[in-house]
Amino acid sequence: MSVPNQFYEYVDQHKSDFIDRLAKAVAIPSVSGDASYREHVFEMSRFIVKELEALGVKVRTVDLGKQVLDGQEIQLPPAILGSIGDDPKKKTIQLYAHYDVQPALLSDGWDHEPFKLTHDEKTGRLYGRGSSDDKGPLLGWINVLETHVKLGLELPVNLRFCFEGMEESGSEGLDDLIKDEVGPGKFFDGVDCVCISDNYWLNDRTPCLTYGLRGISYYKVTISGPARDLHSGVFGNTVHEPMTDLILLMSRLVKPNGEILIPGLEQLVAPLTDEEKQRYDVLDYSISDIEQSAGAPVALSEDKSAVLMGRMRYPSLSLHGIEGAFSAPGAKTVIPAKVSGKFSIRLVPNMTPDNVDPLVITYLKAEFAKLNSKNKLEVENLHGGKPWVADPNHWNYVAAKKATETVYKKTPDLTREGGSIPVTLTFAEALGVNVLLLPMGRGDDGAHSTNEKLDVSNYIEGTKLLGTYLWEVAATAPK
């Protein structure tokens, strides 16, 4: 049961129709993080519901309640739950994407109006907010559906859709919905695997499948002493200065080479197997790739695998800044009374916020005690999330790999990402099935930046990839 050739022909023939569909979606500025754009997020949900229903999908929109944003209480955009196919002999695949976008203004430095899809024929790029994150991938599934419907082709699997409108704003309400809809007779009942298309290739050349994400634990370390900010002329060298204590504490967290200094953390990291090590060695990646994306030759190592493992399978500790200290341009001679250092640790298996927190807090307290300071220390965990890793040998990945090889004539990179996509872990834990991250866009798409783009080839070949993946699941998964 391989993909009928007419599927590919239809997609190629309807390239400009599919681009038009993306243009319509990009024209709706569905920014979830700004209350004044909220009606457009709803408008976007109606657009998608209409497209799905026109293709025979049974759709239910779920009211996720209200939120307070920019000082006003407003309605959350709905989750869109769709369902097509109920054949017990077929696998049931749960798809996820989001229809909201990051903010964008022409004045931020865009070369084109961000909410007007601009097709640069020379480079073959489609510029616009949401083109790659995540309207292109979401519409990719709709393109696949249309192709099957219009050709009278039966879908090789049962499909379930879960599209949300709050991903760029913390996925408010979604976790509860997912947990509520698990169980006999509920929406997610019978799902065999999950496919999320909301990430990117490692580079701009080679497709990838992503089987891991790092978690995070975010800390705020506060040192306070004086009752008010003091003048450094009057109080310098007479009192314990909170900044002196804080800077010293922060300096004891991580070395310039990235090594974390908190005892016990290293022991929590899952050991590296030969098989896993080899995955990094074969990735299509070079030091110049990372230095190009950072914009400067600042990689921690000249060894490609070491750098990749630093991002993908080892923790990291970044110092983000200090709240309460002087942060403006110019020269102010203040001794700040209360300063809070912010840092986060990216977590990898088998670290969790629960096993990391006590190590961090104990260490900071012990180091602070060594300072013999009369100031006070407080350590808070501001938020946390566990890391996620899936079995990349699962049939879900095998199918995606075959699909990639068919469409791109390339073996996909098998990657883990350094950041977090919290819904991934929610699906994995709530549904208890394998989850696959199958990206459409490239590493240089600039998802949250100015001039976000999606290459036409990624959109069209990506549509083919998603369709082929469904057929490969049907062919590959055990009956």
Added chain:
Amino acid sequence: MSVPNQFYEYVDQHKSDFIDRLAKAVAIPSVSGDASYREHVFEMSRFIVKELEALGVKVRTVDLGKQVLDGQEIQLPPAILGSIGDDPKKKTIQLYAHYDVQPALLSDGWDHEPFKLTHDEKTGRLYGRGSSDDKGPLLGWINVLETHVKLGLELPVNLRFCFEGMEESGSEGLDDLIKDEVGPGKFFDGVDCVCISDNYWLNDRTPCLTYGLRGISYYKVTISGPARDLHSGVFGNTVHEPMTDLILLMSRLVKPNGEILIPGLEQLVAPLTDEEKQRYDVLDYSISDIEQSAGAPVALSEDKSAVLMGRMRYPSLSLHGIEGAFSAPGAKTVIPAKVSGKFSIRLVPNMTPDNVDPLVITYLKAEFAKLNSKNKLEVENLHGGKPWVADPNHWNYVAAKKATETVYKKTPDLTREGGSIPVTLTFAEALGVNVLLLPMGRGDDGAHSTNEKLDVSNYIEGTKLLGTYLWEVAATAPK
């Protein structure tokens, strides 16, 4: 030639007139740091000129040119140069004060309208912006003049006034004026000593004379690497993070106990003599004084003299903050691309910005080299000023000491201050004569804070002190 008793009687009898004079001055919001208040600074200058001329002072206002403030080019307030008496047999005393004030809004947390002098009869305090800094002391001289004129008393010395309207905004234009007016036939020709009344007692109990000020050297250390801010999920543990380098560098500048770690600095500090050490031992000061002003028990030592010397005769290094890092509330997972640490060193004899700069820069470069970072370091000195110290055994001080003992029945504390009053050094260097800081207000006046106040007793006894000082100079100074 001691002070005629009628001088004291007149001052006591005219207490409420003198308070009225202060109320009129406080009612003019002569804020020099805000362009929209500039006309009031001019209004204040006219108020003073009128008062001086009415008492027989020859006044010249000097146009100091223009400045750019809040985006507009505006006229600087004039320097007021006044002169009364030209008797070659008398000493000539140069007086300095300023007629501009810090900003103040009721909404900042004042209990009363800041530009309406409020007399709290219960506590004997006069609340209002500028009451203590520096309109009270400036009017103190005018009260002294009035008393002599009204009583038909001949002044025991020749007086020269230099009152400026830009002290709270960097004394723009004044340095050049002072240097220009030195030399035969110029305004400052023949000046024998300088008396500046623009500082405070060490506490709220004991008058003081101040014979030293620390200087300052303010640094900006910038670490840059990536071309743009990076996501810590994607780049954490893959690139050299500027914050990691900067925090480590800043941690190597000063210890929690205040000890500066820059080699060579300590050797620049003038050795402590027994005579000087004794001055600290006898000061009316306790650890609870400093902890009360800091608002918490955070003194670096339990030894009073050690804490005082930390402020007055040893350098200090304070870490003020970081520009370019995340400084808002909340949790942002950024790796800032370029961060600038700000710190300053308070300088004491024999340190100068010129001999300190190379030590700081060399040390930071050497420490940065140890980090083996691929980021870049830049060190800048944002501004600097030399420390100042006068001979407290000079007749100028002896006269002030006698005057204090006469008026307050107390031996004044002999103090040095931890901050800077740059005009002091300008006078000392340009005129080459002894300079005395003779404060009117108390240590708890809250000069730049909300609820600035001057005690009625400090205003009235302070007026007596200034007058008595003039007579003591005449009696004490060698002919």
